[in-house]
Amino acid sequence: MKKNKIEFSDDVCYSKTLKMKLYLKLTLTCACSIAGIAAFVTGITFGVVHFKNSSGQGGFDSNTSSHISTEIFSGEDIPVQPEYNDSGLSYISYRVKKGDMIGFIADEFGVTQDTIISVNNIHASRLIQIGQYLKIPSMPGILYAVREDGETVESISKKYNVDAQKCSSVNNLGLSEKLSAGKSLFVPYAELDWVTRQEINGDLFTKPLKTRRFYYSSMFGWRTSPFDSSKRTFHGGIDMACAKGTPIYAALPGVVSVCGDNAIYGKYVIVSHHSGYKTLYGHMNEILVRKGQFVDTNTMVGRVGSTGMSTGPHLHFTVYKNGRSINPANLWK
Numbered sequence: 132m133k134k135n136k137i138e139f140s141d142d143v144c145y146s147k148t149l150k151m152k153l154y155l156k157l158t159l160t161c162a163c164s165i166a167g168i169a170a171f172v173t174g175i176t177f178g179v180v181h182f183k184n185s186s187g188q189g190g191f192d193s194n195t196s197s198h199i200s201t202e203i204f205s206g207e208d209i210p211v212q213p214e215y216n217d218s219g220l221s222y223i224s225y226r227v228k229k230g231d232m233i234g235f236i237a238d239e240f241g242v243t244q245d246t247i248i249s250v251n252n253i254h255a256s257r258l259i260q261i262g263q264y265l266k267i268p269s270m271p272g273i274l275y276a277v278r279e280d281g282e283t284v285e286s287i288s289k290k291y292n293v294d295a296q297k298c299s300s301v302n303n304l305g306l307s308e309k310l311s312a313g314k315s316l317f318v319p320y321a322e323l324d325w326v327t328r329q330e331i332n333g334d335l336f337t338k339p340l341k342t343r344r345f346y347y348s349s350m351f352g353w354r355t356s357p358f359d360s361s362k363r364t365f366h367g368g369i370d371m372a373c374a375k376g377t378p379i380y381a382a383l384p385g386v387v388s389v390c391g392d393n394a395i396y397g398k399y400v401i402v403s404h405h406s407g408y409k410t411l412y413g414h415m416n417e418i419l420v421r422k423g424q425f426v427d428t429n430t431m432v433g434r435v436g437s438t439g440m441s442t443g444p445h446l447h448f449t450v451y452k453n454g455r456s457i458n459p460a461n462l463w464k
């Protein structure tokens with residue numbers, strides 16, 4: 132059985148010499164396969180590198196581009212590629228050009244948006260950058276990282292409702308081989324679950340204030356303390372300043388898990404959602420829900436106030452994912 136390890140490196144893309152070497156290796160590999168000298172082929176490492184629109188088309192420098200809606204993540208943290216046998220899976224590299232959108236690129240290469248998002252570990256589809264490279268597999272599917280020890284190609288394929296045999300051969304793994312947590316495999320024809328897709332598309336939450344009469348008085352991240360200008364503090368949410376009494380709505384359906392009052396957030400509510408999400412609404416003038424209550428995005432959880440550590444009427448809104456605060460601006464419509 133011929134076994135080729137496909138190794139992909141972004142550095143490869145920039146070197147013509149390397150590209151030639153790789154091409155030669157690839158050609159050799161193919162020649163060997165044809166000749167049936169499988170023994171020589173085993174273990175040869177090669178990269179499949181293909182350029183499209185990479186030949187110096189000017190004006191696409193990400194630094195000077197006015198195309199602000201896109202940024203592609205560098206791919207440094209892309210999961211380690213699994214070893215593939217010769218089951219038809221290979222990768223090409225595509226350089227993003229002005230006007231590209233993930234959907235268009237996917238269509239052009241006969242894969243899905245999910246494929247490109249997953250393989251390139253893109254966390255926000257709004258943020259892609261001209262001039263950077265995307266890895267595009269030769270078939271649609273997603274990269275899957277084994278969550279717990281003991282999962283098998285069979286169980287994973289069942290989860291995504293795809294052909295287990297195909298998944299097995301693409302990854303060169305036995306159908307019922309027990310896999311260890313963290314192992315990455317390519318699941319042909321699988322699609323991302325809807326939560327992941329919404330997270331990536333940035334439309335998981337709605338804004339907790341439906342009025343447009345507010346402004347962001349403080350964003351997520353490090354800032355000078357509003358109470359002591361000599362101190363830098365981390366702001367784990369977003370502050371939306373508006374008139375006292377403005378209705379506050381749940382940003383995602385869920386269950387009220389806390390209705391509290393403390394020195395920092397004043398009157399606050401925490402709502403628990405699916406997938407490890409929680410949202411906190413602070414400094415309220417008035418709380419309008421009770422613990423255990425189911426809420427949706429039309430439920431008023433309270434009204435804007437200035438209770439707790441606050442310098443004026445505003446909503447402090449925090450999103451937690453598995454206990455850690457994350458930037459809400461990446462997740463709402």
Ligand SMILES: [Zn+2]
Binds near residue numbers: 349
């Ligand atoms: Zn705040």
